[in-house]
Structures are given as structure tokens and as C-alpha cells.
Amino acid sequence: MSNAEITKVVQQDKENCWHHLTQHKPFDGDANPMVVVEGEGMRIKDANGKVFLDAVSGGVWTVNVGYGREEIAKAVYEQLKKLCYFAGSAGSIPGAQFAEALLDKMPGMGRVYYSNSGSEANEKAYKIVRQLAHLKGDGSKHKIVFRDRDYHGTTIGALSSTGQFERKNQYGPFAPGFVELANCNCYRCPFGKEYGSCDIECAHALESLIQNEGPENVGGVVLEPITAGGGVIVPVPEYFPIIREICDRYDVLLHIDEVVCGLGRTGKWFGYQHFDFTPDMVTMAKGVASGYAGISCTVTTEKVFDQFKADPSDRMHYFRDISTFGGCTAGPAAALANMEIIIRENLLDNVVKMGDYFQDRLFELKDKYSIIGDVRGKGLFQGLELVKDRATKEPVDESVAAGVAGNCGKEGVIIGRTNRSFKEFNNTLCFSPALIAGKSEIDEIIDALDKSFASISA
Numbered sequence: 001m002s003n004a005e006i007t008k009v010v011q012q013d014k015e016n017c018w019h020h021l022t023q024h025k026p027f028d029g030d031a032n033p034m035v036v037v038e039g040e041g042m043r044i045k046d047a048n049g050k051v052f053l054d055a056v057s058g059g060v061w062t063v064n065v066g067y068g069r070e071e072i073a074k075a076v077y078e079q080l081k082k083l084c085y086f087a088g089s090a091g092s093i094p095g096a097q098f099a100e101a102l103l104d105k106m107p108g109m110g111r112v113y114y115s116n117s118g119s120e121a122n123e124k125a126y127k128i129v130r131q132l133a134h135l136k137g138d139g140s141k142h143k144i145v146f147r148d149r150d151y152h153g154t155t156i157g158a159l160s161s162t163g164q165f166e167r168k169n170q171y172g173p174f175a176p177g178f179v180e181l182a183n184c185n186c187y188r189c190p191f192g193k194e195y196g197s198c199d200i201e202c203a204h205a206l207e208s209l210i211q212n213e214g215p216e217n218v219g220g221v222v223l224e225p226i227t228a229g230g231g232v233i234v235p236v237p238e239y240f241p242i243i244r245e246i247c248d249r250y251d252v253l254l255h256i257d258e259v260v261c262g263l264g265r266t267g268k269w270f271g272y273q274h275f276d277f278t279p280d281m282v283t284m285a286k287g288v289a290s291g292y293a294g295i296s297c298t299v300t301t302e303k304v305f306d307q308f309k310a311d312p313s314d315r316m317h318y319f320r321d322i323s324t325f326g327g328c329t330a331g332p333a334a335a336l337a338n339m340e341i342i343i344r345e346n347l348l349d350n351v352v353k354m355g356d357y358f359q360d361r362l363f364e365l366k367d368k369y370s371i372i373g374d375v376r377g378k379g380l381f382q383g384l385e386l387v388k389d390r391a392t393k394e395p396v397d398e399s400v401a402a403g404v405a406g407n408c409g410k411e412g413v414i415i416g417r418t419n420r421s422f423k424e425f426n427n428t429l430c431f432s433p434a435l436i437a438g439k440s441e442i443d444e445i446i447d448a449l450d451k452s453f454a455s456i457s458a
């Protein structure tokens with residue numbers, strides 16, 4: 001595209017598009033919205049010709065195998081020529097093939113249900129909980145527990161199950177039947193305990209919550225394996241096995257939201273696989289096809305699936321759900337090619353190695369700058385929590401985190417941060433570079449951070 005054509009595109013964007021999570025008032029003046037025009041590997045180029053290292057895989061943890069993967073584009077092209085779409089009430093070649101390949105990575109899981117966003121995949125899981133409450137009883141076992149720092153999506157049901165005050169504010173009233181559980185952030189333990197001398201109160205709190213709500217009313221628990229947008233919170237090893245045991249005891253379905261961690265981000269295929277348990281349902285979206293096509297999956301055990309089997313003359317006893325674009329074949333075609341790349345290039349191993357290297361380098365920064373209160377994460381999914389004072393752990397104002405991210409942008413590195421999600425804890429910087437990241441890219445991210453922290457400490 002010529003410069004004149006790109007200038008026209010920016011104008012078209014400015015006059016016609018409504019961007020996500022964006023206040024447009026500044027664009028009434030001379031400021032222009034960012035328009036991204038190209039990507040290759042881990043770098044993107046904007047309409048001004050500025051090249052950035054993308055340390056957040058497409059801004060929101062998505063382009064896991066990096067930009068410009070011709071083989072995914074070709075797989076999608078070939079599939080679209082053959083068959084672009086048919087409703088998900090029927091199967092398709094890539095849909096069948098990807099489901100088998102995916103389940104091969106998820107021992108204990110049995111079925112894949114396709115839709116087209118993380119929010120939607122979660123809504124499907126909620127509908128499964130609620131319908132099962134009717135199929136197995138009188139419908140009362142419908143309540144779904146979520147955690148106060150987790151995010152599960154943007155639709156009203158998914159937002160009702162999200163615990164982030166500012167993210168939800170002004171969008172109520174919310175759907176009833178969602179109940180909030182405290183988070184498991186050891187850095188700010190909601191129970192005032194310390195790991196090592198605690199009884200994993202954060203996990204046991206689920207049992208008290210179920211008892212308070214009445215076990216006959218609680219049908220599901222939805223948890224991120226590692227809380228993402230809520231501040232990169234990694235549970236302690238004991239956490240999920242305790243949660244699993246409580247769910248079993250009260251006949252509650254355990255749903256793990258892998259929309260961010262799914263497909264390699266943490267160094268295993270799924271975030272939950274770092275812990276010793278098997279979920280009942282797993283949802284995934286972003287990294288499934290690395291953004292080359294829209295796709296999400298709600299994966300269940302065969303046991304969950306089997307409960308929907310009945311005499312076909314029963315008009316109510318099957319999953320009466322549909323997702324029009326869940327029938328698009330581009331998604332599973334891209335997902336298959338994406339998975340092949342992860343396997344062929346040993347990207348899970350790379351994530352483990354580079355994740356360790358990245359975390360070591362973040363700890364070096366922590367030694368240097370007292371504004372860094374906590375370093376946490378797994379694999380190529382890391383966070384830095386910023387504080388005014390290490391002793392009191394008072395969080396910095398969101399504007400400080402925004403300033404650090406802005407300075408990194410000036411250095412040519414795009415990083416993420418908890419963004420207007422909470423009343424006070426919008427103080428975590430987030431990093432999720434593509435799974436192909438090498439030492440030089442990690443060093444580049446660290447250098448940008450170093451300069452940025454140095455400029456605000458000066």
C-alpha cells in the first residue's frame with residue numbers, strides 16, 4: 001500500500017470504526033487511533049511505519065505461533081475452497097480431525113463443542129450446568145461459582161461470572177445464579193495467611209461457599225487455571241486438587257477457562273495440566289488458532305456428554321444449543337495447522353526454557369527497582385505487580401502502570417497491563433510474547449522495561 005492509501009485507511013478508521021475498550025474523544029482532535037498494518041514473527045508495523053516487538057501476542061494473548069505463518073493461511077485457503085461452512089449440527093473434515101488431535105492432548109476429556117469466542121465457549125459450559133440441573137433434578141442445582149479476580153468474557157452471562165468490579169460496572173443488572181469466591185493470590189492473601197503456614201484457605205473456602213448457598217443449588221465452578229487479566233495469579237500446587245475433591249463431594253462440575261492459557265502459553269498444552277487433577281469441562285479460544293481464524297471450544301468429559309443422550313423422542317433431553325459460526329471450517333483448519341507448528345517446532349519446550357529465562361530476568365529487574373512488588377507467572381505468561389511501597393504493598397495508581405507501558409511503547413515494545421478492571425489493583429504489567437520467543441526478544445522486552453523503570457525512578 002502506498003503512503004497515501006495508508007493515510008486514507010487511517011482516516012476511514014477514525015471516521016467509521018468504534019474500537020474495543022477505547023475512549024474516542026481524543027480522536028475528535030488531531031490524534032489518530034493506532035492502525036496495525038502488518039505482522040511478521042513477533043513484530044507488527046503500524047500505519048506510521050513504526051515497528052514494535054509485540055510482547056502480548058496480538059495485544060490479548062492470542063497470536064501464539066507468531067505473525068505471517070503462511071502454512072496456516074494456506075490451510076485455511078484450501079479448506080475455504082473446499083467447504084467454507086455448514087451448520088455445526090453436521091460435522092466437517094477439519095472439525096473432526098482437530099477434535100481428535102485436541103482430545104489427544106487432554107487425557108480424560110471426551111468431546112469438543114465448537115463456537116467462536118471465549119465468552120461464547122463459557123456460556124455453553126454454563127448452559128450445560130443449568131440443563132443438567134434440570135435433566136438430573138428439579139433445576140435448582142444451577143448456581144455457578146466464580147472467583148473475584150477472574151474474567152470469563154464480555155457477554156452478559158460471562159460478565160455475570162466475572163469478578164472484576166470496574167470491568168462490570170454500568171453493565172448490570174447481571175444474570176442471577178453466579179456466586180463469588182475469593183481469589184488465591186498469595187501476594188495479597190484474602191485470608192491474611194502466608195503460604196507455607198496456611199491451610200490453603202482459598203481452596204477450602206469453596207466448601208463453605210457451597211454450604212452457604214446450599215449444595216442442592218450449586219452446579220458448577222468456573223476458574224481460570226492462572227488468572228490472566230485479573231493480574232497473572234498462579235495458584236499453589238495444592239489448590240486445584242482440593243477444589244477437585246470438593247467438587248466431587250458436592251457433585252459440582254469443575255470448569256476450567258483456558259481461554260488464555262490454552263494451547264501452550266504456560267509450557268504445557270493447558271494451564272490446568274501443571275496441577276494434578278482432571279476437570280469436567282475446559283473452554284478455550286485465543287491461542288487455539290493463534291488468531292488466524294475465529295474458533296472456540298467447550299470440551300467436556302464423556303461422562304458429561306453421556307448425560308445428554310436419551311431417546312430421540314424426548315424433545316428436551318439433548319443440548320439444545322447452536323452457534324452459527326461454530327460451523328465455520330476455517331477455525332478448525334487453522335487450529336490443526338497451528339497445533340502442527342507447536343509440535344514440529346517444539347514450542348512447548350521453548351516456552352519452558354524461555355519462560356524460565358524471562359522470569360529470571362524479571363527478578364533481576366525486581367532487585368533493581370523497588371516499585372516491583374511481585375514477579376509471578378508460568379512459561380511465557382508473566383506478570384509484574386507494581387507497588388508504592390514494598391512493605392505496605394500499597395498498589396501504584398493505574399496511571400503509573402500505564403506510564404510504564406507507554407514508555408515501553410516508545411521504546412518499540414508493546415506490553416500489557418491490568419486495565420481498568422478493579423477499583424485499586426490495576427497495577428500489574430502482563431507479558432505473553434509468542435511461543436517462538438528467543439533470548440534476544442526477551443532481552444529486548446527487559447531492556448525496554450529497564451529504561452522505562454529508570455525514567456520513572458529518576
Ligand SMILES: Cc1ncc(COP(=O)(O)O)c(C=O)c1O
Binds near residue numbers: 060118120229257258
Ligand atoms: C480467561 C478469559 N476467558 C474468556 C475470555 C473471553 O474471550 P472472548 O473475548 O474471545 O470472548 C477472555 C478474554 O480475554 C479471557 O481472558
